[in-house]
Structure formats: C-alpha cells, structure tokens
Amino acid sequence: MSSSGPGVVSISPPAIRSAPRLPASDAQRTARRAARARKLGLRTLALGYLALLLGAPLVMIFYRTFEHGLAPVWNAVTAPNAVHAFWLSIEVVAISVPLNTIFGIGMALLLERGRFWGKGLLGLLIDLPFAISPVVVGLSLVLVYGKTGWLGDWLAENGIQVIFSVPGMVLATAVVSLPFVARETIPVLREIGTDAEQAAETLGASAWQTFWRVTLPAIRWGVVYGVVLTTARALGEFGAVSIVSGRIEGQTQTLPLYVQDRFENFDSTGAYTAALVLALLALGTLLAMNLLTRRTRGRMEA
Amino acid sequence: MPGVGPRSAGLIGKGLLGIYLSALVLLPIAALMSKASTGGAGSFWREITSPEALAAIKLTLAASAIVVAINAVFGTLIAWVLVRDEFPGKRAVNSVIDLPFALPTIVAGLVLLALYGKGSPVGINVTFTRVAVGLALLFVTLPFVVRSVQPVLLELDVSMEEAAASLGARPLTVIRRVVLPSLVPAIVSGIALSFARALGEFGSLVLITGNLPFKTEVGSVYIFGQIQNESLPSAAAVSVALLFVALVVLALLGVVSKRWSRHVL
Numbered sequence: 252m253s254s255s256g257p258g259v260v261s262i263s264p265p266a267i268r269s270a271p272r273l274p275a276s277d278a279q280r281t282a283r284r285a286a287r288a289r290k291l292g293l294r295t296l297a298l299g300y301l302a303l304l305l306g307a308p309l310v311m312i313f314y315r316t317f318e319h320g321l322a323p324v325w326n327a328v329t330a331p332n333a334v335h336a337f338w339l340s341i342e343v344v345a346i347s348v349p350l351n352t353i354f355g356i357g358m359a360l361l362l363e364r365g366r367f368w369g370k371g372l373l374g375l376l377i378d379l380p381f382a383i384s385p386v387v388v389g390l391s392l393v394l395v396y397g398k399t400g401w402l403g404d405w406l407a408e409n410g411i412q413v414i415f416s417v418p419g420m421v422l423a424t425a426v427v428s429l430p431f432v433a434r435e436t437i438p439v440l441r442e443i444g445t446d447a448e449q450a451a452e453t454l455g456a457s458a459w460q461t462f463w464r465v466t467l468p469a470i471r472w473g474v475v476y477g478v479v480l481t482t483a484r485a486l487g488e489f490g491a492v493s494i495v496s497g498r499i500e501g502q503t504q505t506l507p508l509y510v511q512d513r514f515e516n517f518d519s520t521g522a523y524t525a526a527l528v529l530a531l532l533a534l535g536t537l538l539a540m541n542l543l544t545r546r547t548r549g550r551m552e553a
Numbered sequence: 554m555p556g557v558g559p560r561s562a563g564l565i566g567k568g569l570l571g572i573y574l575s576a577l578v579l580l581p582i583a584a585l586m587s588k589a590s591t592g593g594a595g596s597f598w599r600e601i602t603s604p605e606a607l608a609a610i611k612l613t614l615a616a617s618a619i620v621v622a623i624n625a626v627f628g629t630l631i632a633w634v635l636v637r638d639e640f641p642g643k644r645a646v647n648s649v650i651d652l653p654f655a656l657p658t659i660v661a662g663l664v665l666l667a668l669y670g671k672g673s674p675v676g677i678n679v680t681f682t683r684v685a686v687g688l689a690l691l692f693v694t695l696p697f698v699v700r701s702v703q704p705v706l707l708e709l710d711v712s713m714e715e716a717a718a719s720l721g722a723r724p725l726t727v728i729r730r731v732v733l734p735s736l737v738p739a740i741v742s743g744i745a746l747s748f749a750r751a752l753g754e755f756g757s758l759v760l761i762t763g764n765l766p767f768k769t770e771v772g773s774v775y776i777f778g779q780i781q782n783e784s785l786p787s788a789a790a791v792s793v794a795l796l797f798v799a800l801v802v803l804a805l806l807g808v809v810s811k812r813w814s815r816h817v818l
Contacts, residue, residue: 384753391581487657
C-alpha cells in the first residue's frame, strides 16, 4: 500500500534534501518534536494492539505444537483419524468450491448483465449467508434434509442420506462460502463494461463464444480471488459442518472438527498439530491474496 | 453446444441456478421460519424470553456492541498508521490484518487459548469468563473496520489537512473537523459488518468460553445446545431473532450509506 509503485516517480532528489536548512525557531522545533512523538505513539499503540491480538497468539501456536519435541507431532500427523479428517476436508472442498465457482460466475453475470424482476431479491439471497450464523445455517439444513425435515421422508424412501454424511457437509460448506465468487466478480464485470462483448456479438460470436473468449478472460483474476476466499472459508468451516455432520470420529470428522475433538480429549499436541496445518493453509491463502491484489493493481496502473 | 440454442442454454442455466439457490438458501430459510412459528407468536415469544435464551441473547448483543466500539477506535487507528506512517515491515503488517478472515474459527479459538488460557506464558487466564467472549470476537472481527477505512484514507486529500493546520488548527481539531467527517461512512460500514459477524460467531468461542449458561453462553452456542437436546423449535426461534437483528443492522447500513453518498454528491 505504502511503497510507491513502479510507475510513480519520486520527486526528492538528494540536492534538495541536503540543502542548508534555515535555522528553526524554538517553537517550530517543539512543534516538530511533538508531531514526531504523536506519530510514534500512534504507531506503538496500533502495532502493540496487533501484536497482542494477532502476532503473539500466532507465534504461540508454533510453540505449543512443538513444545514436546518432534516425535509426538509426527505421531499426531500420521494418526489415522487425522489423516482421514484431512482428506475428508479436501473432499468437501473439492466438491463445494467448484460448485460455488460455476454458480458464482452465473449469479454475477445475471446480477450485472441481466434485466429481470426480482433482481434485488437475488442480490439479497446471495449475501444472506454473510448475515447468518454458521450454527443457524446448520440448523436450517437439518430442518429441510434431516430425518424429521421437509424432505426427510422423500430422501429416506429413495435411500439418500444427507445429514450426518458427506452430502450434508458439502451443502453446509457451500452455503457459508456462497457469496465470495459472485461478490468478487461483480465489480470486475461492472468495470470492464459491455463494449467488447457487444463487439464480439456484432462480429457473429455466439453467446457461449463471447463468454469463453471475451468475458471470462477479462474477469479471471476477480474469479480467482473469489475462489481463494471461498476455499479458505470452506476449509475452515466449523459451526455449520459441526451440526450437519454428527461429528462421527473417523467418518464425518473434518480437520476443524478434529481439532475440537482432540482438544476436548486432552490431546493438546494432536489439537495444535491439526490447528497448525490449518493455520499454514490460511497463511498460504493470505499469500495468494496478496499476490493477486498486486497483480490486479499492477494491471490497473499500467 | 450442438442442438441447444443459446436462448434455451441460458434458460437451463437460470433454472439450475434457481434450483441451487433454493436448495442452499431459500428452502432452508423457509424451513427455519416455519419451525420458529409453529406454535404461533405466543410460543415464539416464550422461547426467546426463556431465562437462559434471554441471557444468551443479551450477552450476545452487549458483547457485540462493546467489541464493535473497540473495533471502531482501534480499526481506525490501525488503518491510519498503515496509510500515513512509514516503518519497516509495514507491508507484512498490512497483509497480516486479513489473517482472521483466512484462519479457521476453531483455530482462532485454540490460538487465543494458547496465549490467554490455562498455563499462559504471560500469566493471563481468561478462559470461561466474559472477557474471553470479547477477546474471541475482537479477533475474528478485526479486519472489517481496518479494511473499510483504509481505502478512504488513501483517497483523502492531505492538502485539506495541511490547509487547516496552516490556518492554525491544532492536530486534534484537524482530526475532528477535517479527517473524521470523511471517515465516518467507512467506519459505520465496518462497524455494521463487525456487528453482524459478532452476532453469529460460534467456532472461535466454543473452546475458550466453556459455554456456561447465564455466564459465557452466547446466542449461537445456546442454539447449538438446543439442537443437541433436540428442542428444534426453541433453537429456531432464537435463530430467527438473531437473524432479524443482523438483517436490521445491515439494512440500516444500506440506508445510511445511500443517504451519505447523496449528501456528499
């Protein structure tokens, strides 16, 4: 944010900086010193708050994981339930993220390019998961797909189990991470406008061709940013999945649920190791977000 | 797509989207509303005013309000330092701000527990207290105010402040009369998003608060407990109450920001 981009020319040649300064009056000097003190004070306050709330806890997670040496960590990483939880998390993410990506792009196109009755309602519906507690998401899904839910009898007759199995966990994960792709894609769609799309249509391209050759390449970084956010949220979802999964050890336990299970069974190394894996994935997400923002900003400045 | 015209392909797409949204959001919310209203208004009222539910709702609202107030001050301060100050490592600090969004909530709870829980290296133990509720909520909502104020500060014209200062305004006056007025909409928007998030927070609270009824049990934890006890009507009633508050806050935000932009233009 701070460092001037490659396009910005700095206007402070050394000649000016080394020019003889006029002798400052005492009042000026005091004012300058006060300004510097204020700045330093604010910086200390802000960084201190961040260190206590974010920095120190993050360091602690490394310490707590490795405080008993490497062997327990290795055992924790290779524990069958841990491995199962990890792959189950990956499975849930691998289904829900592509679904949300495809439908997210669809919703963004519909909201930004479409003209129809009830558009405001659709926008509200997409943002709703941001306003709902994950616990409430889980409860609502149980009320539809559970044993006593609206579709419970029909699902049972057809031998489909949603709640307490993977389909329910995918549903819950998809709901909580629903808005990201659409919300990141809409501003990009608005910015690129419709000129290129109209030109393609005039030249005889089909709607499908226009989408693949013109629209998608233009919005791709917005979509990718949305996918990164979706993945992070999907991987870490706890409350909603906790309710619909039934938390059956070695069966419907994702990695976040496994963290809780280990902690409550007084296996702190197991809990911290799994948490560290999730934290490292989160740090990877942050890194990806940073690279992507730099990329899009660079393109806009160019 | 051979055999399928673009028009019908578009229709199929819209139909699939409709089914997807219905399955994920529309139907579940409708089921929630219906469950909450099965016994009529009287029973809904009884569920949300039962002593334990009421205590949980009150704690949720109070904790969210306090957390949001702290966020308004420190979020604005952090945004200010990140935009106006220069120090080594600023870029790293700036990217770490988003960590609470990326970190799974259960990990956030565990991480806070590692530092401020039993056997804390700094000798602070907040587990099973209301302070823990506030701490967890502060952690997960940290980025909202910072990230909404930061871009506005970046766009702000420094020459206005310099003009005010050269006309003899003291630094505090410049902040109060020149800087803050332009930041208010961004702060309000960050506050509203933090508040909505804090109302529903669950994952970061389960480990560190101990979920003690009448003491540290917030709304979402109460709902979770009711689901475990299979008393779904009471879980649904409290859910609808909290959802209603969140929607009102977000709707107010929409009204405020619309009015403000008209005012400025």
